[in-house]
Amino acid sequence: MKIIVLGVGSSGGTPQIACACETCTSTDPRNTRTRSSSLIVLEGGEHILIDTGPDLRHQALRENICRVDAVLYTHAHADHLNGIDDLRAFCVNGKKQIPIYANASTLNNITSRFGYAFQPPREHWDLPTLTAHEAAAPFELFGHRVIPLPLQHGRASILGWRIGNFAYLTDISAIPDESMDLLGGLDVLLLDCLRIRPHNTHINLEQSLAYAQRIQANRTFLIHMTHELEYHAMAARLPEGIYVGYDGLRLELA
Ligand SMILES: [Zn+2]
Ligand SMILES: [Zn+2]
Numbered sequence: 001m002k003i004i005v006l007g008v009g010s011s012g013g014t015p016q017i018a019c020a021c022e023t024c025t026s027t028d029p030r031n032t033r034t035r036s037s038s039l040i041v042l043e044g045g046e047h048i049l050i051d052t053g054p055d056l057r058h059q060a061l062r063e064n065i066c067r068v069d070a071v072l073y074t075h076a077h078a079d080h081l082n083g084i085d086d087l088r089a090f091c092v093n094g095k096k097q098i099p100i101y102a103n104a105s106t107l108n109n110i111t112s113r114f115g116y117a118f119q120p121p122r123e124h125w126d127l128p129t130l131t132a133h134e135a136a137a138p139f140e141l142f143g144h145r146v147i148p149l150p151l152q153h154g155r156a157s158i159l160g161w162r163i164g165n166f167a168y169l170t171d172i173s174a175i176p177d178e179s180m181d182l183l184g185g186l187d188v189l190l191l192d193c194l195r196i197r198p199h200n201t202h203i204n205l206e207q208s209l210a211y212a213q214r215i216q217a218n219r220t221f222l223i224h225m226t227h228e229l230e231y232h233a234m235a236a237r238l239p240e241g242i243y244v245g246y247d248g249l250r251l252e253l254a
């Protein structure tokens with residue numbers, strides 16, 4: 001199983017529009033962050049996408065992604081959802097409907113805002129053709145057990161995801177104990193780390209490091225970062241086993 005990190009940016013991306021700070025003007029590609037999303041590539045070749053942010057088209061072209069077989073949604077905020085229309089290309093390519101998985105409130109939000117994407121395929125495949133599935137409990141997908149992990153994101157209850165020894169936890173203000181109990185024995189963890197200053201709907205650097213130390217994955221990569229977090233300044237201060245994520249990072253799972 002392989003992970004392609006498509007984006008590690010926060011809602012505005014980095015560079016942020018109209019900002020001239022050190023990170024936003026950096027020429028290091030690791031300081032260019034599209035909106036957060038990752039792709040899981042299974043041994044059988046199936047591609048499971050986590051979220052469809054507004055940069056999906058650009059990410060798919062950059063990483064030469066030719067298929068998407070399922071989408072796991074964390075929640076329905078614009079920076080995780082609004083690229084949904086670009087799933088159309090993968091429906092057309094594969095001549096298939098793509099199943100999406102989310103919790104009930106996220107699913108309601110998506111199907112009411114993008115109802116046109118949940119119709120049966122039409123002759124010319126001119127719309128995305130998705131099917132909606134509620135993930136209220138672990139389920140099987142392409143022979144793998146997929147575990148939805150309830151998380152708090154401010155007042156909203158959203159999902160993180162675990163498949164095998166990989167977990168993806170973004171947009172967290174707190175991880176409930178029941179979900180912490182499901183995070184043992186990870187090889188790779190992608191973990192929210194918005195910025196240095198505290199925030200009411202995200203964990204900041206200090207809180208991310210505290211969670212990472214408790215979860216004890218072999219390798220933890222920080223994601224969903226704002227321009228406040230410059231790549232090299234961050235990398236220099238992180239403890240062993242915790243790394244700054246970046247767009248295009250590829251990870252082989254042990
Ligand atoms: Zn977000
Ligand atoms: Zn900036």
Ligand SMILES: [Zn+2]
Pocket residue numbers: 075077153171
């Ligand atoms: Zn959010």
